[in-house]
Amino acid sequence: MDKDEQVMAALVKAGPSKEVPDAEVSGKEPRSPWSEGVSRRSFFKLGGLLAGTAVVGAGLGGCSQEGGAKVPDSASSGAATKGETEIGYTVYETDMLVIGAGFGSVSACSEAARLGQKVLVIDKGPYGFGGACGMNWDVVYTWSPKGTEAQDSVFARRTVNKQLFINAAKSDPYQPDDYLPIINWGETLNDRNPDGSIHLKVDMPMSQQAEWGFPRHWLDHFGKADNITIHDYTMITDIFVNDGVCIGAVGIYLPTGEFRVYRSKATILAAGGCTGIYGWVTLSPVTNNVPDNTSDVEMAVFRKGGRIGDSEHAAYDMMGIVPSGWASSEGSMFGGDSLDIEFMLDKDGVAFCMDPALDQDRMLVDRIYFNQIVAQVIMDGRGGPNGGIYLPANDEIRKQMRYMYLRCVNLIEEKTGADLREEPMECLIEMYEHGGTPIIDDNMMSTEFAGLFCVRGAATLAEGGGSHQNRNRVLGGYAMRCAMEYIKKSYKEPEKIDWQDAEKEFSRLTDLRTREVSGGIRPITIQRKIQRATYPAMGVIRTTADLEAARKELARIAEEDIPKMALSDHASAYNRDWKDAIETINLLQLARLSVEATYVRPETRGSFYRPEYPEANDDWKCTLGFYDDGKGGLAFDKITWPDVPYPA
Amino acid sequence: MxxxxxxxxxxxxxxxxxxxxxxxxxxxxxxxxxxxxxxxxxxxxxxxxxxxxxxxxxxxxxxxxxxxxxxxxxxxxxxxxxxxxxxxxxxxxxxxDKRREQKAIADTYERVRIAPLTREEINSQMTTEAADKLRWIEYCCRCQVCTVICPAKKDTPQYMGPSRLLAVAYRHFDPYDQADRLLEAVAGGLWDCQMCGSCTKVCQNSPEIHHLDIWKELRADATARGLTVANPKGV
Incomplete structure (x- = not known):
C-alpha cells in the first residue's frame, strides 16, 4: 500500500540480514504521525524451538530421513543451535492495532472511522486479496429488520455468553444494521426488483437477506480512509506482553523477513477461523476456508499462558472435491445442503435422506441433524471412494442454484468435459468455520491479557462453531468501542518496557528458520501428517476410537517430528518453508486442543456427535478454557456464563 | 511433465x-x-x-x-x-508485488459522493438496466492478467489499462456515483485502447466480463459528450 510504503521508507533499519534490499533502509521520507518505525537490536542466544508450548517433545534421537525432500543434513546429530546472534527489528507505534482485514476488521474500522480513532490494520496477505472479504464471491448479507438486538436473540440460541451480545446490541448506534452501511461502503447490491429497489432474497420479520454482495468494495473504502494505515503481507506470530498487559503484537514482514514490533495501547484480534487442520485434498484442507487462516495469534495467546475455548466446535457443510482440490473453493465448487436432500445419493444411487425413518422436515431447519445423517451414511460405508456422498447437478438443482455456484458447475464441465447431470459429483462434509479463540469477558477483552480484544472470542458463537459475517459485523464494531473505552479509562502507559518479550519471539523465529537437524523433516511434511491425523477425529461424528487415535498421533508428531523439523531454505525473503514451519506449530497446537476439548466432553454437543455419548450432558454446558499446565500437558477450566434474558 | x-x-x-x-x-x-x-x-x-x-x-x-x-x-x-x-x-x-496497481484500482473503485446515500435514495436511484451492467463487472478480480497482455498498455504506457478502466466503467454505470467518470476514462486512455480484445481472451472470469462491449459503451457515451481525441485507436 502507498501508506505502507511511506511508513516503511521512514525506517532506519537495524536488520542483520544482508538480504533486505537497501531500498527498505532509506530514512529520508517524513514519518507518519501515527505510526513510527524505530529500529532496535538485541543480542541473544538462539534456541528453544517450542519453548512455552505444551507440545515440547523430549528426545531428539532416532532421526530418520523423511520422504524425498531435500533437507539440510548437518554433521552433528540433533538440533544445532547457533551461537549468540544479533537480531534487529523495527518498532511501530499506534494507539489501536487491528489484526486481520476481513469482516470483523472492517466492522471495527467502520466504528473507528465514525469515531475518529486512528488505526493500524495488519493483513497477512496483500490487502484486499485475503480471506472471505478479499475474493470476488457473491456473499448473501443477513440482518434483522428489527435491529441487531432482536437478531442476536435468534442467532445466540447456541451462544453461551449472552451478556456480551446484549452489551453489543445496546451500544450499537447503527441498528438496524441492514444494507445502508454496506452500500455506503461502495457496494451496489445489484440484485434488484423491477422498480430498482433492493431485492430481498429472504424477507421475514426476524431476518432479511440480500445477495450479490462483493465485500472487496468495503476494503477499498476503508483502505482509503484517512485514519486507517495498512501493513499487509505481515504475519503476526506473537502478542507483545509487558507486566501481564498486551501492549501490541510482533511478527514478520513476509516479503523481506524483517521482524516487526507493533506497540499499541489496545489490540483487536479480528483474524478468521482456522480450519487448516481438517484433512487435505491436493491444495486445501477439506474446507472452503482460506490458507492464510492458521490460528497464528490465537496459538500465540495459548503459548503465552492464555486460555483458548471452543476449539471443539466447528461448522460444516457439503463440498464437492471432484476432480481434486481445485474444486474445493467458493469459486469452483459444487456443493449441496439440506435444501437438496431429495437429490443426495449414496454410492448405490439411493436417495438416503428420503428414508421414511428420518425426519425430512427437521433436516430443512436443523443443519446439525442433517449433517449427522450424511456423516452416518458415510460411516456406514455407503459413501464414495473419497468418503463423500453424491450430488448430481441436474436441471432442477441448476434452476434453484445461485449464480455463483452455477458458474462453478459450468467451469468444472468446461474444464473436465464431464456432464454433472449424468455424473453425480462426490461431495465431502467440509469444515468451513472453527472456534479455538481466546476466552474473553463481556467487553470482548481477553481474561488473561488486558488490552487484547477478540472479535471472535470464545463463547461468541460457541456451539455454533465459528463465526458468521453478520456476527463479525456486530462484534467487530463492539470490540472497537470496548477497546476505545479501555484506552480512555483503563490503559496506563507502562513505566518501563521489557523488550525481551518480543526478542524471545524473534529468537524462536530465527531458530526455526536457521536450525539444522540431522535427518530433518520439512514443515510441509509434518503439516500434512497433522491434517491427516485430525481429519477422522474432527468431523461431524467423532468416535472415541478416532479421537484416541488422533490424540496418539498428534502427541507422536509433537514428540518425534517437531524436534526434527528443519527447513530446506534458510533465506529471510518470502520463505515459504519458514512460513510453513511457523504455521505447522500453530496447526499442531490447534489440532491438539480441538481433539482434546472433544475428548474430555462425555457428551454430544453443538455440531459434533459422539456415538458413545449420544446426548448432551448439562454438567458440560459450559465453555472449556484450555491452557498449558506448564508441565507439557493441557488443563482446562469450565467457564459458565449467566443465563441472562434478552431484552424484549 | x-x-x-x-x-x-x-x-x-x-x-x-x-x-x-x-x-x-x-x-x-x-x-x-x-x-x-x-x-x-x-x-x-x-x-x-x-x-x-x-x-x-x-x-x-x-x-x-x-x-x-x-x-x-x-x-x-x-x-x-x-x-x-x-x-x-x-x-x-x-x-x-502488485500492490501499487491494485491500490490504484481500489482507489478508482471508491465511490465519489457529496453525501452518504439514504435508504430512500438507494431504492429509488438504481435501475435494473444499470444493475445488470454492474453485476458482471463484479467478477473482475483485479488480477492484472489483462493488463499484462494488453498491447495498448505496451504502446501507450500512460494508458491506465483494462482492469483499472473496468473500475472506472463500474462507477460510470453506478447511478450512486457522482464523479465525472467519463472524463476519468478518457483522461485514463479510453481512446488509447486498440479494441483488440486480448483482455477478454486472457481473462479468467470471461464468462462474466465482456471488455469490448463495455469499452464500446464508454466510447459511445464519451462521443455523445464530445470527449473525443484527435487520433483515437481501434475505431
Missing amino acids: KLTITRFNPSVDAKPYDQVFDVPTFENMTLLEAVMYVHENLEPISFDYTCRGRLCGRCSVMYDGIPVFACIQFVSEGSHTVAPLEGFPVIRDLIV
Missing part, C-alpha cells in the same frame, strides 16, 4: 534462473497442483494463492509465456514453463 520454474530471490540472486522439475501428472491436474507437488516433494517454492477458484487472482503466473491463474490452468505432459507474472517486481520466485 518437465516443469521449468523461474526462481529468483532478489536480495540474494544476481538474476532470475530456471530450474527444471519432474512432476508426475494426473487427470485434470492444475498448474497450482503441479507447483504444490514441487513444494511438497522436491524443493520449497515461494508461490501464493488463497481462493483456489479464480476469485482472488493471487496465483496469477506466466504459463508457457501466457498469463493465467495457476488454480484453473490445466497442465499436460511434455515440457512447460512457469514464471512470475510479467511487469511486476518479484518478491520471491512466483510471488510478485
Whole structure:
C-alpha cells in the first residue's frame, strides 16, 4: 500500500540480514504521525524451538530421513543451535492495532472511522486479496429488520455468553444494521426488483437477506480512509506482553523477513477461523476456508499462558472435491445442503435422506441433524471412494442454484468435459468455520491479557462453531468501542518496557528458520501428517476410537517430528518453508486442543456427535478454557456464563 | 511433465534462473497442483494463492509465456514453463508485488459522493438496466492478467489499462456515483485502447466480463459528450 510504503521508507533499519534490499533502509521520507518505525537490536542466544508450548517433545534421537525432500543434513546429530546472534527489528507505534482485514476488521474500522480513532490494520496477505472479504464471491448479507438486538436473540440460541451480545446490541448506534452501511461502503447490491429497489432474497420479520454482495468494495473504502494505515503481507506470530498487559503484537514482514514490533495501547484480534487442520485434498484442507487462516495469534495467546475455548466446535457443510482440490473453493465448487436432500445419493444411487425413518422436515431447519445423517451414511460405508456422498447437478438443482455456484458447475464441465447431470459429483462434509479463540469477558477483552480484544472470542458463537459475517459485523464494531473505552479509562502507559518479550519471539523465529537437524523433516511434511491425523477425529461424528487415535498421533508428531523439523531454505525473503514451519506449530497446537476439548466432553454437543455419548450432558454446558499446565500437558477450566434474558 | 520454474530471490540472486522439475501428472491436474507437488516433494517454492477458484487472482503466473491463474490452468505432459507474472517486481520466485496497481484500482473503485446515500435514495436511484451492467463487472478480480497482455498498455504506457478502466466503467454505470467518470476514462486512455480484445481472451472470469462491449459503451457515451481525441485507436 502507498501508506505502507511511506511508513516503511521512514525506517532506519537495524536488520542483520544482508538480504533486505537497501531500498527498505532509506530514512529520508517524513514519518507518519501515527505510526513510527524505530529500529532496535538485541543480542541473544538462539534456541528453544517450542519453548512455552505444551507440545515440547523430549528426545531428539532416532532421526530418520523423511520422504524425498531435500533437507539440510548437518554433521552433528540433533538440533544445532547457533551461537549468540544479533537480531534487529523495527518498532511501530499506534494507539489501536487491528489484526486481520476481513469482516470483523472492517466492522471495527467502520466504528473507528465514525469515531475518529486512528488505526493500524495488519493483513497477512496483500490487502484486499485475503480471506472471505478479499475474493470476488457473491456473499448473501443477513440482518434483522428489527435491529441487531432482536437478531442476536435468534442467532445466540447456541451462544453461551449472552451478556456480551446484549452489551453489543445496546451500544450499537447503527441498528438496524441492514444494507445502508454496506452500500455506503461502495457496494451496489445489484440484485434488484423491477422498480430498482433492493431485492430481498429472504424477507421475514426476524431476518432479511440480500445477495450479490462483493465485500472487496468495503476494503477499498476503508483502505482509503484517512485514519486507517495498512501493513499487509505481515504475519503476526506473537502478542507483545509487558507486566501481564498486551501492549501490541510482533511478527514478520513476509516479503523481506524483517521482524516487526507493533506497540499499541489496545489490540483487536479480528483474524478468521482456522480450519487448516481438517484433512487435505491436493491444495486445501477439506474446507472452503482460506490458507492464510492458521490460528497464528490465537496459538500465540495459548503459548503465552492464555486460555483458548471452543476449539471443539466447528461448522460444516457439503463440498464437492471432484476432480481434486481445485474444486474445493467458493469459486469452483459444487456443493449441496439440506435444501437438496431429495437429490443426495449414496454410492448405490439411493436417495438416503428420503428414508421414511428420518425426519425430512427437521433436516430443512436443523443443519446439525442433517449433517449427522450424511456423516452416518458415510460411516456406514455407503459413501464414495473419497468418503463423500453424491450430488448430481441436474436441471432442477441448476434452476434453484445461485449464480455463483452455477458458474462453478459450468467451469468444472468446461474444464473436465464431464456432464454433472449424468455424473453425480462426490461431495465431502467440509469444515468451513472453527472456534479455538481466546476466552474473553463481556467487553470482548481477553481474561488473561488486558488490552487484547477478540472479535471472535470464545463463547461468541460457541456451539455454533465459528463465526458468521453478520456476527463479525456486530462484534467487530463492539470490540472497537470496548477497546476505545479501555484506552480512555483503563490503559496506563507502562513505566518501563521489557523488550525481551518480543526478542524471545524473534529468537524462536530465527531458530526455526536457521536450525539444522540431522535427518530433518520439512514443515510441509509434518503439516500434512497433522491434517491427516485430525481429519477422522474432527468431523461431524467423532468416535472415541478416532479421537484416541488422533490424540496418539498428534502427541507422536509433537514428540518425534517437531524436534526434527528443519527447513530446506534458510533465506529471510518470502520463505515459504519458514512460513510453513511457523504455521505447522500453530496447526499442531490447534489440532491438539480441538481433539482434546472433544475428548474430555462425555457428551454430544453443538455440531459434533459422539456415538458413545449420544446426548448432551448439562454438567458440560459450559465453555472449556484450555491452557498449558506448564508441565507439557493441557488443563482446562469450565467457564459458565449467566443465563441472562434478552431484552424484549 | 518437465516443469521449468523461474526462481529468483532478489536480495540474494544476481538474476532470475530456471530450474527444471519432474512432476508426475494426473487427470485434470492444475498448474497450482503441479507447483504444490514441487513444494511438497522436491524443493520449497515461494508461490501464493488463497481462493483456489479464480476469485482472488493471487496465483496469477506466466504459463508457457501466457498469463493465467495457476488454480484453473490445466497442465499436460511434455515440457512447460512457469514464471512470475510479467511487469511486476518479484518478491520471491512466483510471488510478485502488485500492490501499487491494485491500490490504484481500489482507489478508482471508491465511490465519489457529496453525501452518504439514504435508504430512500438507494431504492429509488438504481435501475435494473444499470444493475445488470454492474453485476458482471463484479467478477473482475483485479488480477492484472489483462493488463499484462494488453498491447495498448505496451504502446501507450500512460494508458491506465483494462482492469483499472473496468473500475472506472463500474462507477460510470453506478447511478450512486457522482464523479465525472467519463472524463476519468478518457483522461485514463479510453481512446488509447486498440479494441483488440486480448483482455477478454486472457481473462479468467470471461464468462462474466465482456471488455469490448463495455469499452464500446464508454466510447459511445464519451462521443455523445464530445470527449473525443484527435487520433483515437481501434475505431
